[in-house]
Amino acid sequence: MPVLSVAGGGNGHKLDPVSIDLEDKVSLQRGATIFVNYCLSCHSAAYMRYNRLAKDLKFSDDPKESEKFVAKNMLFAADKIGDLMKAAMPIEDAKDWFGVAPPDLTLLARYRGPDWIYTYLRSFYLDEKSPSGWNNTVFENVAMPHVLYEWQGTQKAYFTKNEEGVKVFDRFEMIKSGTKSPQDFDKDMRDLTNFFVYLGEPSQLKRQRVGWYVLLFLALFLVVTYFLKKEYWKDVH
Amino acid sequence: MQSLLEWVDARFPLLKVWNEHLAEYYAPKNFNFWYYFGSLAILMLVLQIFSGIFLTIHYKPDVGLAFASVEYIMRDVPWGWFIRYLHSTGASAFFIVIYLHMFRALLYGSHRGPRELVWIMGMVIFVALMAESFMGYLLPWGNMSYWGAQVIINLFDAIPVIGPGLSEWIRGDFVISDATLNRFFAFHVAAVPLVLVILVFMHIVALHRVGSNNPDGIEIKENKGADGIPLDGIPFHPYYTVKDIVAVVVFLIVLSSVLFFAPELGGWFLEHDNFTPANVLQTPPEIVPLWYFTPYYSILRACTPDYMIYLSIFVGIVGAMTLFSARNIMVKAVAVVTPLILIVGFYTLEAKFWGVVAMGVSIMVFFALPWLDRSTVKSIRYRGWMYKTALGIFVVTFLVLGYLGTQPPEGLYKALAQIGTLIYFAFFAFMPWYSQIDKTKPVPERVT
Incomplete structure (x- = not known):
């Protein structure tokens, strides 16, 4: 469990926006x-x-078709379109394999922020000392292996020491290229990060849209109330 | 319609209440910006109760279900996100309104006689509101909810003898647990709101008995016309009802801007660490309360063993000044004995305990304001440079302490918080002297 408590390990890796x-x-x-x-x-x-995913992400212009698409292509770990997005793997197995249950990711973007996710996903490197064989410069000694190494390729991390003698991240070096170009991989990870931001708060576009109408109404109402007040107060001296 | 009103009025003093509190309640005609925050505070109370009821319909006070039920509200309940953000943004907005409302009293001496009881009831409301928000913050069962409550309730451990038993009694368990969540839920949704509503009612009844103060700090009841109506008074309704509605709309524009476009407000209104469920094994990197508690939290953390020497000097000075200016022999005796007991205590009991005491005093000291302030005038408009300077420094100190409360108490920040704590208490402790010798300007007969 101490694996998680050092989340966001401070070895000076700047987050990419x-x-x-x-x-x-x-x-x-x-x-x-x-x-x-x-x-x-x-x-x-x-x-x-x-079904919320199907409704918001509009895989088709027709909501029914969109649901059908999700039911056909995405329902690996559930039976019904109205189900919650639970993991395919039982938590007990996960604890056995990784030593820790993989955290729920619904609110990851609200907890860590998009820049952290985007950088984390691209910062796995080979580490013989780690049980999984992988490590991450953004999340030191993370239990998670590099799931997408076939896409990104395999990279090595180089560290230097700063003035205080603390180990800081210097740079990555690709030792084996992946099936995707760095540009394509970054784009995919940007899309995934974008999805995490949506997943953290599915209502946010609606929230902002409603917000403009509320502000518009209040602005108009302010004009009315202001003149009402002025009318009443003209006889107060 | 008229006959229905008469029917009701024969059985219930409808017209009398309407007249006494609205149509024939004469308020000074010179209210300015600072006088909006009373009615805005009532608006916030209503909004919090309204949104709270809707949240209660879907929320589950159970450690296994609480966090998920909040997300259920955010996702599956129609307009649930709106109700939840209204409540979370509203909590911070409520405190902003209350702080400005209290600041108004410091500006214009609204706590001074004959309004001491209005002020005291208001202070009880403030303390109840702090309890309300503290307990409400546990309910989402996020990691900061859990650790924040853990840290604050553990403070009671520092009280000698009864401390450990007391904190266990508050939690209902040895650690923050389901028992704690359930009792906090009960207090947050039933007990404290009921107390708040009753206190607000009493606050207004007391205010309407003595009448409102105004930016000039003049009693308008001392200048009445032949009809017995204050010459500088105007009926609350319709004049201040229509004026306050304008303020309500402006306030709602500000509230909506946060609610719809930045409900987290960069982590100030909803902390990032609270978007992960309570985890006993994973302490957040920095445990910080929400912003409205951070000034007191700074004061709490300022009291370290090396700070006791400064506290000793401080109480020594206040004691000596009281000794030389008091005429009553009893007061003189208290002025000698109290600092001595405190200084002995500073070095015998642990510093953590004095941190808790200092935090408690930093809130409770507001109750004494009507008697600490010895100026012959109420309003800042007719006071001299001393009170103006003291109030200015106090406000800056309060804000700085608030910021420092969100930062790790190390190095420069720790030193600043310790200096700030002394300034905070100096504002109150030396008020009887500086408010008295401060040169005042002549107060006009009528409001300006």
């Missing part, structure tokens, strides 16, 4: 596909339902 666009449905769909295929086998998103 990522641009988030929840209106970009293609990016969200791509992120969702990666998520259900690669993350959901071990991690859950247990506060989220498949």
Whole structure:
């Protein structure tokens, strides 16, 4: 369990900024596909339902078709479209294999922030000392192996010491290329991060849309109340 | 319609209440910006109760279900996200409104006679509100909920003899657990709101008995016309009802801007560490309460063993000044004995205990304001440079302590918090002297 308590280990790896666009449905769909295929086998998103995903991500213009698409292509770990997105792997097995249950990822983006996720996903490196053979510069001694190493390739990390003698991350070196170019891999991870931001708060686009109407109404109401007040107060001196 | 009103009025003093508190309640006509926050505080109370009831419909006070039930509200309950954000943003907004409402009293001397009881009831409301928000913060059962409650309740351990038993009694268990969550839920949704509503009612009844203060700090009841109505008074309804509605709309615009576009407000209104469920084995990197508690939290953490020498000097000075200016022999005796007992205590009991005491005193000292302030005038408009300077420094100190409370107490920050704590207490402790010798300007007969 101490594995988790050093989350965000401070070896000076600066987080790479990522641009988030929840209106970009293609990016969200791509992120969702990666998520259900690669993350959901071990991690859950247990506060989220498949049908909500189908409704918001619009895999088709017709909501029924969109649900059908999700039911056909994404329902690996559940029976019904209204189910919560639970992990395929039982928690007990996960504890046996990794020493720790993989955390639920529904709220990851609200907990860690998008930049952290984007950088973390791209910062796995070979480490013979770690039980899984992998380590991560953003999350030191993380129990998770590099699931997407076939895409990204295998990289080695180089560290230097700063003035205080503390080990700090210097750079990565690719020792075996993956099936995707670095640009394509970064783009995929951006889509996945984008999806995590959506997953953290599915209502956020609606929230902002409603917000503009509320503000518009209040602005108009302010004009009315202001003149009402002025009318009443003209005889107060 | 008229006959229905008469029917009711023969059985219930409807017209009398309406007149006494609205249509014939004469408020000074010179209320300014600072006088909006009373009615805004009532608005916030109503919004919190309203949104709270809807949250209670879906929330589950059970350590196995609580966190998920909040996310259920955020995702599956129609408009649940709106209700939840209204409640979470509302909690912070409530405190902003209350702090500004209290600051108004410091500006214009609204706590001074004959309004001491209005102030004391208001302070009880403030303390109840702190209890309400502290217990409410445990309910989402996030990791910061858990560890925040853990740290604060553990403070009671520092009280000699009864401490450990007391903290166990509050938790209902040896650690924060389901028992704690359930009792906090009971207090948060039933007991404290009931107390708050009753106290707010009493606060207003007391206010309407003595009448409102105003930015000039003049009693408008001392200048009445032939009809017995204060010359500088206007009926609360319709004048201040229509004026306050404008303020309500402006306030709602600000509230909505946060609620709809930045409900976390960068971690100030909803902490990032609370988006992961309570985990006994995983302490957040920095345990910090929400912003409205951080000034007192800073004061709590400032009291380390090496700080006791400064506290000793401080109480020594206050004691000596009281000894020389008091005329009553009993007061003189208290002025000698109290600092001595405190200084002995500073070096015999652990510093953590004095941190708890200092935090408690930093809140409770507000109760004494009506008697600490010895100025002949109420309003800051007619006070001299001393009170103005003291109040300015106090406000800056309060804000700085609030920021420091969110940061690790190390190095410069720790030193700043310790200096800030002394300034905070100096504002109150030396008020009887500086408020008295401060040069005042003549107060006009009528409001300006």
